[in-house]
Amino acid sequence: MNFYNEIKQKLIDNEIYEKVKDYSKEKNRVITYYEIGRILNEAGSVYGEDIVGKYSKRLQIEVGKKYDKKTLFRMRQFYIAFEDEKVAPLARQLSWSHYTELLPLKDINKIEYYIDQCMAFNLSRNQLREKIKNNEYERLPEETKIKLVNKDESNVQDFIKNPIIIRNPNNIEVIKEKTLQRLILKELGDGFTFIDNEYKIKIGDRYNYIDLLLYNIDYNCYVVLELKVTELKKEYIGQIEIYMNYIDNNLKKPNQDKTIGIIIVKKDNKFIMGYRSDNRIISKEYELV
Numbered sequence: 001m002n003f004y005n006e007i008k009q010k011l012i013d014n015e016i017y018e019k020v021k022d023y024s025k026e027k028n029r030v031i032t033y034y035e036i037g038r039i040l041n042e043a044g045s046v047y048g049e050d051i052v053g054k055y056s057k058r059l060q061i062e063v064g065k066k067y068d069k070k071t072l073f074r075m076r077q078f079y080i081a082f083e084d085e086k087v088a089p090l091a092r093q094l095s096w097s098h099y100t101e102l103l104p105l106k107d108i109n110k111i112e113y114y115i116d117q118c119m120a121f122n123l124s125r126n127q128l129r130e131k132i133k134n135n136e137y138e139r140l141p142e143e144t145k146i147k148l149v150n151k152d153e154s155n156v157q158d159f160i161k162n163p164i165i166i167r168n169p170n171n172i173e174v175i176k177e178k179t180l181q182r183l184i185l186k187e188l189g190d191g192f193t194f195i196d197n198e199y200k201i202k203i204g205d206r207y208n209y210i211d212l213l214l215y216n217i218d219y220n221c222y223v224v225l226e227l228k229v230t231e232l233k234k235e236y237i238g239q240i241e242i243y244m245n246y247i248d249n250n251l252k253k254p255n256q257d258k259t260i261g262i263i264i265v266k267k268d269n270k271f272i273m274g275y276r277s278d279n280r281i282i283s284k285e286y287e288l289v
Contacts, residue, residue, distance in 0.1 A: 003043035004055055007036050011063050026095045034091050037079025040072060052076065077103050081111065090115055097125045101132060109149055110137045120190070134165055156219040156260050159189040163287040164264060184212075184227065184264065184286065191218030201246050210243050221257040222247045225264065232269040232283050237276050244280065 014032040018025040043051045052072045059067040078099055082091035087108060093115055094102075102111050114137065118128055137145075139161035147154055164187045185194055192214050199213040212225040224243045228236060240261040247259045261281040268285045 003039050003046075003051075004058065007039055007055060008059060008063060010036055010039075011059065011067060015064070027092065029096050030092060030094070030099070033075045033096060034079055034082070036072070037075040037077070038083070040076040041079055041083075044076070074100060074103060081106075081108065084108075087112070094118055095125070098128055101125060101129050105132070109145065113137050113140075113148060136161060139163065139165075156191075156216050156221060156223065157262075157282050160262065160282070160284055161187065161189070162268075163285040164188070166286050166288050184225075185214070188214075188225075188262075191216045192223065193217060195222075201243070201250075203242065203246065208243070213247070216260070219257060219260075220255075222252060222259040223262060224259055225262045227286075228263065228265045230265065231267040232263060232265045232272055234272050234275075236263050236265070237272065237281060240281060241278055244278075 010032050014029055017028050040052060040055070043055075053069050056067060056069040056072045059072070078091070081103060082088050090112065098118060102114055105111050105114075114128060114131065117123060117131065117136075121127075123131070140159065141157075141162065144154065144158040146152075147158060164184060166184060166187065185192060193216075195213040195215055197212050199210040201208050201210065210224055211227045214223040214225060215221070216223055224240055224247060226236060226240050226243070240263055244259040244261045252259060258280060261278070263281065263283040264286050265283060266286065268283050273281075273283055
């Protein structure tokens, strides 16, 4: 079994392919590297772990300097991560630069989540890197992670992270609610669209103002968001419930789902949330960074 010659020929073929097939060269590269990872894994079981280092020295001389030990190790790691027949199809979804960001994660459930995000929103490598850096997967509710593994149906609350990370470029220690409103929409999750801030509603003879009124396109429902720069208090739940009912009675159409309520606070209070009567209301903490 001449593992080295097989690897060398695949790399040479890929180098040629990249020069003449621009429109599909990235997919070919990913497939080639996956196959090389398989061969390296087999070679390692025959000749020992140091075979990657030995092959890389020869390949850098005979094929190109970019095929160093680290690159070959990533190819092998790539194959091992996706060799299971259930996840192998994922190995052809993204570019190699995306996979170099994903491979250090090791947890295949986490990797699958980020692959789905890349596919759904056409994320660049830098955008993917930012999501990983912000620990987006880790900040998902545990129930959501279980749903993702089991491929269960999700709802609008599932993908709202906790805490919600708010970028504070000016390092303001005490930040105003209106400033937070502008910063927070991007962090909420997928499918949210902005309708209005300080949305005016009339209840009886008094006007009230919803901090943020949003709509989630994916789940076909309005979302009332109240932002508080304090710890969660019981009166916040009563307040947002009134606002949700108002939207359901006055804006929601028959073909739309019921309104969701999100309270974003400086500090959560799970004891209070445990006594809420409407599970459509959730609370999340925000964190300034």
